[in-house]
Amino acid sequence: QKEVEQNSGPLSVPEGAIASLNCTYSDRGSQSFFWYRQYSGKSPELIMFIYSNGDKEDGRFTAQLNKASQYVSLLIRDSQPSDSATYLCAVRPESGGSYIPTFGRGTSLIVHP
């Protein structure tokens, strides 16, 4: 059973701070890693994907991947109240031609003014 674990939170940070969201996964064959943002009652929206070990930056967002530790994280710099949402980590194997993603339950982030 492939598992993707996230702390459900809520993670509460003040406006302007760095929010750090973490995700661990069980399948060592995982190749692709995705972070989605989901506002309450809305659909997931892709923020970033990462394939290679290390950091990937896009604006205020940085994804960090460590395949040896089976760990992927998302940093949000200069957090804004509009960043308050649930952040979903998704992991995909891409072995044997499979692209079926496994999602975590998500971490609720609250950015307070």
Add this chain to the structure above:
Amino acid sequence: EPEVTQTPSHQVTQMGQEVILRCVPISNHLYFYWYRQILGQKVEFLVSFYNNEISEKSEIFDDQFSVERPDGSNFTLKIRSTKLEDSAMYFCASAAGLEALGETQYFGPGTRLLVL
């Protein structure tokens, strides 16, 4: 900006009834997906569809489920005989290509299905 649309936004049905959930993917997209999210639970992959056939399906996607692209624009999910546990939000998504190649999946707003 192009977007994925889904109808209806809400559907209430009796257990054992058939439901069809409809999606209009973004027009030039080639890959289509259905996901579901039970209230308070994680998003679960159901099925992917490419070139008029199922590419992959999860264990959830059993014989009660089917997908179809009846014309050039719609992509449907049919549940033949609904069960109480089918109550969930169903999301359609589409992509121009594979995420492995850097393409993004765009999600529709979802259909909330309630089975009584």
